[in-house]
Amino acid sequence: YQVSAGELLVHSYYHSKDQLGLQNQNFKNRTSLILDQLSRGNASLLLKEVKIQDEGRYKCYTSTSTGYKESFINLKTEGRTEIFLLSAAPVSDIRIHQDGNRITCSSEGIYPQPELTWSTEPPSNTTLNETTRIQKTEDQLYNISSSLTGPDGPDLIYNCTVRTRSNQKTETFIKPGRSSVRKFHLLPAADPEVSCVFRHSCLLPCQFQSGSGLVIRWSNPSSAGDSVVHSYYDGQDQLGQQNQKFQGRTSLILDQISRGNASLLLKEVKIQDEGRYKCNISSSTGYKESFINLKIDAPVSDIRIHQDGNRITCSSEGIYPQPELTWSTEPPSNTALQNRTTVHQTEEKLYDISSSLTGPDGPDLTYSCSIR
Template identity: 55%
Template sequence: MTVMMMKVFHVLLLLNSVWTLTGGERGVSCHFGKICVFPCKFSPGDNILIHWHLTPGNVQVHSFYDNQDQLGQQDQQFKGRTSLFLDQISEGNASLKLTGVKVQDKGTYQCYTSTMEQEAKTSNINVNVKAPVQKINMRQTENLIICSSDGIYPEPHLSWSTSPPSNRTFQNQTTVQKTEELLYNINSSLTLSDREDELEYNCTINTLSDQRRASWRRRPSVEIISGEATISCSSPDTPLSGFSLVWRFNQRQMIVTKNEDDEQRVSEEWKQHVKEVSESGRLTLQHLSADHEGTYTCEVSKDGDSSITQVSLRSDPGKGNSHVVIGIVITLVVIAAVIGLVVWRRRRGSKCTKSQKVKKRENNKLEKSEDNQDEEEETKMNSS
């Protein structure tokens, strides 16, 4: 049989396989944006022919014959994203590798194989695509808690709860948006209660195949005393082995991070202020001023779940600024002492002046008395 006749024979078998399927059927789950392999095996032989199609529509994905890839009829959707394990084809491996998986890639793929020694064989691979919830973001904005996550597939569901459980009805708004890549972004806002310091708010986002959870809690504010403050991350303070940790200032500025291997990194701007980070994530700060008043957020994560603690740091005029008060008191004491000294010297000078005047008067009187005596004696002498 000539090569041309073999090609015609293979094509006829392929067309027939579109309608008459033989072989097994398997399912493969692929992650969005990753590499995915669709398995397909056959009995080795000569004149190997491999065709991959996506149904419905018989979309051409990848072809191989004459000992090389044949991609002239490949659909534009798969350009530059498919390949076979060329070094393993002779061993009966017709598996297809697809890179940069998209949502549009889901569907049923047909693997058609044949050789000179083996009749055509077709197997189906059902491919599902998923983009799991990677991270849940939670933050406070005024009297709202915002919970959000992006790039999810299939469409996610979001729910709220509290610890301890609360009987109140949650006032929340949830929106789901579909992106150009057919992924889903979800966002929900929950109105805080008047007793938010006593509750932990839990946001759970799940799809058909996975689930992630994040919690948010606000702890009582902490005072800056003598330029120092210590703020806790977990309650009670327990070692965070195997967790990742991030402390932020005003929800944006990174202070310190710790990874699962306990490797710590402090941002350059905060190196002079970070005194210690304990095993439980408790943060001790030093050399603080009024500029460091604000919101401090601790986020602890493990296996996709996270716990967020928010603490406000403020100065106490009675304690934190005691050095200012002491300075004012010392200044007032010095001023009072100077004023007292001036008054004392003036009074003393006034007394000395009066005493000198009295003494001068007495001296004048004495001099006059002596002059009168001299005149009287002189008069007596003249009369005699």
């Protein structure tokens, strides 16, 4: 944290502890972070014994492996003795549980004040009557909780979304209808790993016990929320909520659905498609949730070697995951091979690799370049 005028240092934290050696004298012993909130993305500053002179514009600068962020806060003292300078405390976790016919969704430790919304798949004709409560903690963070009574009828998928201006997350809950509860049957869940080739089509398997009132929902859980990959209900695809990055690239095997096969065909796979996928199934026979880890592979397809004077260069492009390159000679050389290797990642997240070495003087040698 710094005061903008003159960039006075208010508070610093790195190497997992406060670093106050360069702190401006005006703020000594008056600042602290909420240490147990740092892991949740909350870098809010507590300023104690506030003075009129503290008024002004403050800058919060954060830098991590995911990037850096700069934000500004205007402080008005208004006679207060303690003030929190709050940066964003994003939505980090959403919990959903059921008690009888009542479903509750909640999240804690958020800033600024969040909003919570419910939706269902397929859309319900009955208005969702929910009760939402927001509590402000001593740390000036917000806890939010919302409960609703699920309408009677066919199986529904309930989506609870909590959002602030900085991020949002969605959690999904499947509540079986009355007939489903009596006939409830849960198939064993598998969590396989599927490996697919870059730019090829890929099949993500999902099997279920067939029944009426079928709802299929494929999603891609991530730090940004539970994004919809593909939805199917009322006997047809329902792609209105589909994440844009999957548009035109997903399909179910329609003639296999009646046989309990909800496998998803993902076309033109990209490196960014890697990750964990969730298959939610709801029907008159019960509901099922399974996960699949998708790995993308762009194998080494071509290696080029050329010589320029006494320098030999080996290279290959469009590889994933990050490759390694090694040199060897036949017969083995007694001189260490001094090589320089560079690896570059493209916009498509593929890797290009190149290595050059100067061939030692002496008898003829056969140079081998291996990329793996």
